[in-house]
Amino acid sequence: MKSRSWRLTKGVAIASTLMASSLTFAVGAPMASAAPHRYTIGFVVGAEADPFFQSMYVGAHAEALKLHVNLVWQGDPVDYSPATQIPVVQQVLALKPNALIIAPTDTKALNPYIAAAVRSHIKVFNVDSGSSFQRNITSWVTGNNTQGGKAAADALATAMHYATDCTAAKKCDVAIGVSSLTTSTDAARVAAFKAEVKAKYPYIEMLNDVVSQSQPSVAQSAFAQDISAHNLAGIFAVDGTDAEGATAAVKAAGSAGASIKIVGYDGYANNIASMVAGGLGSLSAIISQQPTLEGTLIIKYAVAALQGKKVPHLQTLPNITLLPSTPASVLAKYQYVAS
Amino acid sequence: MSTSVDALVTTVKSQSRVRRVVTNQQFVLFVVLIALILFFASRNSLFFRVGEFSNLFTDFSGLVLIALAETYVIVAGGIDLAVGSTAAVSGVVAAGWIQPLVNHGVNQAVILLVGTLACAVVGALAGGLSALLITAFDLVPFVATLVTYSVGAGLALVISHGAPVGYNPGAIYWSASGIGMITWLVAIVLVVAVVLGVVLHLTVYGRYNFAIGSNEFAARAAGIAVRRHLISVYVLAGVLAGLTGMFFYIRSGSGAATTGVTNSANLVAIAAVVIGGASLTGGVGRWAGTMLGAAVLTVVSDGLIFINVPPTWIQVVVGALIAVAALLQSFRRRSRRVP
Amino acid sequence: MTIASERTPVLELRNITLHYGSVEALHDVSIKSYAGEVIGLVGDNGAGKSSLIKVISGVNTADSGEVIVDGVRRHWRSPHDSMAAGIETLYQDSGLAPDLSIGSNIFLGREKRRSGLLGRLGFVDQRAMEKEALEQLARVGITIPATQRTVSELSGGQRQAVAIGRAIAWAKHVIVLDEPTNHLGARQSAEVLNVIKSAREQGLSVIFISHSLPHVLEVTDRIIVLRLGRVVRDAPTSEFTVESLLGTITGLNESTGS
Ligand SMILES: Nc1ncnc2c1ncn2[C@@H]1O[C@H](COP(=O)(O)OP(=O)(O)OP(=O)(O)O)[C@@H](O)[C@H]1O
Ligand SMILES: [Mg+2]
Numbered sequence: 001m002k003s004r005s006w007r008l009t010k011g012v013a014i015a016s017t018l019m020a021s022s023l024t025f026a027v028g029a030p031m032a033s034a035a036p037h038r039y040t041i042g043f044v045v046g047a048e049a050d051p052f053f054q055s056m057y058v059g060a061h062a063e064a065l066k067l068h069v070n071l072v073w074q075g076d077p078v079d080y081s082p083a084t085q086i087p088v089v090q091q092v093l094a095l096k097p098n099a100l101i102i103a104p105t106d107t108k109a110l111n112p113y114i115a116a117a118v119r120s121h122i123k124v125f126n127v128d129s130g131s132s133f134q135r136n137i138t139s140w141v142t143g144n145n146t147q148g149g150k151a152a153a154d155a156l157a158t159a160m161h162y163a164t165d166c167t168a169a170k171k172c173d174v175a176i177g178v179s180s181l182t183t184s185t186d187a188a189r190v191a192a193f194k195a196e197v198k199a200k201y202p203y204i205e206m207l208n209d210v211v212s213q214s215q216p217s218v219a220q221s222a223f224a225q226d227i228s229a230h231n232l233a234g235i236f237a238v239d240g241t242d243a244e245g246a247t248a249a250v251k252a253a254g255s256a257g258a259s260i261k262i263v264g265y266d267g268y269a270n271n272i273a274s275m276v277a278g279g280l281g282s283l284s285a286i287i288s289q290q291p292t293l294e295g296t297l298i299i300k301y302a303v304a305a306l307q308g309k310k311v312p313h314l315q316t317l318p319n320i321t322l323l324p325s326t327p328a329s330v331l332a333k334y335q336y337v338a339s
Numbered sequence: 340m341s342t343s344v345d346a347l348v349t350t351v352k353s354q355s356r357v358r359r360v361v362t363n364q365q366f367v368l369f370v371v372l373i374a375l376i377l378f379f380a381s382r383n384s385l386f387f388r389v390g391e392f393s394n395l396f397t398d399f400s401g402l403v404l405i406a407l408a409e410t411y412v413i414v415a416g417g418i419d420l421a422v423g424s425t426a427a428v429s430g431v432v433a434a435g436w437i438q439p440l441v442n443h444g445v446n447q448a449v450i451l452l453v454g455t456l457a458c459a460v461v462g463a464l465a466g467g468l469s470a471l472l473i474t475a476f477d478l479v480p481f482v483a484t485l486v487t488y489s490v491g492a493g494l495a496l497v498i499s500h501g502a503p504v505g506y507n508p509g510a511i512y513w514s515a516s517g518i519g520m521i522t523w524l525v526a527i528v529l530v531v532a533v534v535l536g537v538v539l540h541l542t543v544y545g546r547y548n549f550a551i552g553s554n555e556f557a558a559r560a561a562g563i564a565v566r567r568h569l570i571s572v573y574v575l576a577g578v579l580a581g582l583t584g585m586f587f588y589i590r591s592g593s594g595a596a597t598t599g600v601t602n603s604a605n606l607v608a609i610a611a612v613v614i615g616g617a618s619l620t621g622g623v624g625r626w627a628g629t630m631l632g633a634a635v636l637t638v639v640s641d642g643l644i645f646i647n648v649p650p651t652w653i654q655v656v657v658g659a660l661i662a663v664a665a666l667l668q669s670f671r672r673r674s675r676r677v678p
Numbered sequence: 679m680t681i682a683s684e685r686t687p688v689l690e691l692r693n694i695t696l697h698y699g700s701v702e703a704l705h706d707v708s709i710k711s712y713a714g715e716v717i718g719l720v721g722d723n724g725a726g727k728s729s730l731i732k733v734i735s736g737v738n739t740a741d742s743g744e745v746i747v748d749g750v751r752r753h754w755r756s757p758h759d760s761m762a763a764g765i766e767t768l769y770q771d772s773g774l775a776p777d778l779s780i781g782s783n784i785f786l787g788r789e790k791r792r793s794g795l796l797g798r799l800g801f802v803d804q805r806a807m808e809k810e811a812l813e814q815l816a817r818v819g820i821t822i823p824a825t826q827r828t829v830s831e832l833s834g835g836q837r838q839a840v841a842i843g844r845a846i847a848w849a850k851h852v853i854v855l856d857e858p859t860n861h862l863g864a865r866q867s868a869e870v871l872n873v874i875k876s877a878r879e880q881g882l883s884v885i886f887i888s889h890s891l892p893h894v895l896e897v898t899d900r901i902i903v904l905r906l907g908r909v910v911r912d913a914p915t916s917e918f919t920v921e922s923l924l925g926t927i928t929g930l931n932e933s934t935g936s
Contacts, residue, residue, distance in 0.1 A: 208649045208650060216597075217401065218602050225645045229391075229645040240502075252511055252514060270503075270506065544800055549775070550786055560737055561773070562756055
């Protein structure tokens with residue numbers, strides 16, 4: 001195993017209530033097999049080297065080739081913040097693209113630049129994270145965090161053998177690790193997870209959130225406390241940092257952690273490797289987003305919109321639950337690519 | 340000599356013994372520490388277990404070396420804001436360097452020794468940068484070490500691409516092995532800590548440290564090589580920060596650019612020193628005070644998680660603790676002025 | 679006491695010039711001091727007295743000129759070198775570390791080490807230092823009840839006593855006192871003058887800086903007047919009165935010296 005990756009997400013999308021998940025999406029519909037124009041599309045992400053965005057690039061790049069789009073892919077390699085993203089956006093807008101696709105690193109900070117683009121007749125799209133001012137956004141493709149949080153609760157309950165092992169007399173304690181409670185994607189996942197547990201799993205007792213500040217060792221120390229203080233049965237690690245901390249804490253706890261199940265998020269190579277390897281502290285399930293599909297779809301929508309066709313304003317993609325039993329070929333499909 | 344300046348000397352009235360003890364910061368801290376442990380144990384009796392004390396010792400070890408580094412620097416009249424990011428950059432550099440050894444299945448002891456050396460070297464370079472800026476370019480320590488902090492944090496991100504570097508589960512298992520509540524890792528850190536205490540209080544080097552922080556001119560006029568000493572102090576602090584980076588690598592089996600950065604480890608370390616009774620104006624500080632300060636901070640932050648207090652409150656409590664320590668110190672200083 | 683010009687001066691400065699940036703603090707200053715002689719160094723605020731003694735002690739390095747001790751030209755890399763050459767200095771701006779104990783201050787820069795291996799590892803022998811500090815101070819007539827007390831716990835006068843005690847206790851050849859009667863009352867000042875006299879009796883060369891002209895006239899053998907970084911007068915004390923000395927310092931009676 002080489003580099004283990006995880007994502008440093010900060011401020012992102014608006015409330016999940018906006019998400020109309022009922023929309024069906026038309027993957028593979030031939031929208032522009034012979035594009036009359038060669039469009040230039042700027043695509044700006046944050047933390048570009050992150051496998052999540054690298055995977056998004058794979059989808060976007062392939063679709064751009066297919067549709068004869070001149071794709072300008074940009075983003076600070078490692079920093080996920082408006083401070084580094086704004087200059088990149090300005091550079092890209094200076095190229096006068098036909099459309100700008102952006103994963104805003106802050107719900108508000110990018111709005112003036114988006115508005116400026118719209119004023120100069122550049123169509124603006126969101127991918128993954130969204131702007132707080134959606135009137136300027138033609139279309140937004142993103143993962144469904146609510147569905148993902150619920151899927152995580154179900155996967156963890158299954159892994160913990162909720163039906164047999166958790167009872168009114170002997171409740172199962174569960175810890176939730178998150179990098180920051182102000183990251184809206186993560187907050188949405190946590191909220192959905194908690195709602196699902198409350199609704200479906202009354203014999204699960206949720207401890208207070210572990211806030212790891214993107215730091216595996218902080219997560220590890222906190223999970224070690226939870227293991228020591230409670231009869232911990234499961235951990236929901238909302239991001240790679242917390243999965244890493246949870247794994248290390250369970251490994252270090254030895255026999256005390258032997259029965260603890262961990263559900264992680266995102267199909268990072270190290271997450272999948274941990275799940276496949278099995279053993280103490282390995283992941284029992286991974287809730288994965290579909291960044292490659294997000295990349296494909298947003299390019300498709302951008303071209304369609306530029307051609308004057310109607311595109312969905314919000315398209316949420318369901319998260320996929322990956323299990324140790326998932327065939328290797330499927331795991332390979334959903335694993336995020338390394339930079 | 341025939342004459343006498345006895346007339347210059349009037350006897351200073353001694354403080355009462357009771358007052359001396361009660362206003363002794365170390366004594367107060369010791370009582371606070373015991374009270375905290377009893378409090379947490381009363382809320383959850385599982386606190387009094389070998390496993391939990393092992394956790395506490397481990398978390399203490401992650402703080403104590405940088406806290407002692409700050410003790411040296413602060414006693415010498417400076418401040419070091421760089422220790423957190425120095426730990427991060429050392430950890431990711433060492434993790435990258437030793438991963439090939441891990442992949443080739445080299446003996447773990449060799450791997451960890453090489454990693455420790457690498458961390459010490461990177462730490463020394465970081466400390467050297469601060470020292471250079473302070474002694475050659477006359478920057479105040481606050482600014483100089485802030486520069487080093489930024490350089491370190493930036494380099495750590497660039498080197499790691501914002502992702503954890505390396506994966507060494509063997510290190511995690513080793514970090515948990517030991518005798519009773521003391522792991523080998525903790526034992527090594529404690530030995531280093533004791534050596535630092537001995538050097539600070541019993542050797543010429545430590546004496547010069549106090550003299551320089553107390554009155555730099557007096558130290559220079561007494562023939563002490565002040566510049567050389569200050570260089571050595573910042574390099575020492577860098578090395579200790581580097582070792583802390585290695586500590587976290589061993590604990591979580593990989594290096595992360597966020598280690599010691601996102602949780603403001605430098606400020607936590609300074610807090611431990613201040614709680615321990617050191618004066619930020621230099622010349623005053625005690626090894627035992629810093630040890631107790633770090634112990635109190637560790638027990639509070641772990642214990643609050645242990646008794647399942649919401650994470651936001653933990654910061655409030657730690658802040659309050661520092662405020663109380665500062666008040667105690669000013670009270671103590673005032674009471675000392677009594678003629 | 680008369681100046682025997684054929685004797686070798688214990689300390690001689692030749693043509694010292696010193697700048698702080700563009701400020702010229704000393705210009706072509708030459709002085710000699712002999713064993714068993716007390717020199718008074720006087721001048722207005724900013725005349726360059728402290729600058730001169732910092733050149734003597736090695737805190738400042740002169741831009742040009744020579745420092746000669748016992749006839750040998752020396753170069754101080756740091757105050758450590760001048761101390762090793764037997765020159766002790768009491769600085770106007772406190773040369774004590776307030777947070778260290780009295781004993782530690784007396785031994786600052788020349789800590790006593792433990793015997794054997796521990797000593798070679800740099801371990802200090804604090805107990806021996808405290809004990810010897812008491813003895814050293816007592817030897818020069820200063821008794822302080824507990825040397826473990828930190829200097830910050832002493833009054834201004836007590837600190838001055840410790841600083842003077844340290845200088846006198848260590849001085850082998852030359853002792854430089856920059857305004858030692860600062861912070862001191864009349865009675866204590868008189869005691870300091872007695873200390874200076876007995877230092878002379880012991881054969882030390884004393885350089886005494888003070889703004890109290892009666893003190894200077896009382897205790898010195900020779901007076902050097904500095905004005906704006908230059909030596910404007912160097913003559914036996916017997917040639918001065920308070921009025922003429924004041925005139926020379928301020929430059930109102932230039933003719934006095936000729
Ligand atoms: N560290 C310094 N940096 C710059 N200029 C200095 C410094 N120290 C002294 N000076 C300047 O050098 C000149 C001589 O100062 P010095 O301290 O030697 O005077 P002094 O005769 O000791 O005065 P006083 O009686 O006030 O102590 C003054 O003009 C002073 O401003
Ligand atoms: Mg002066």
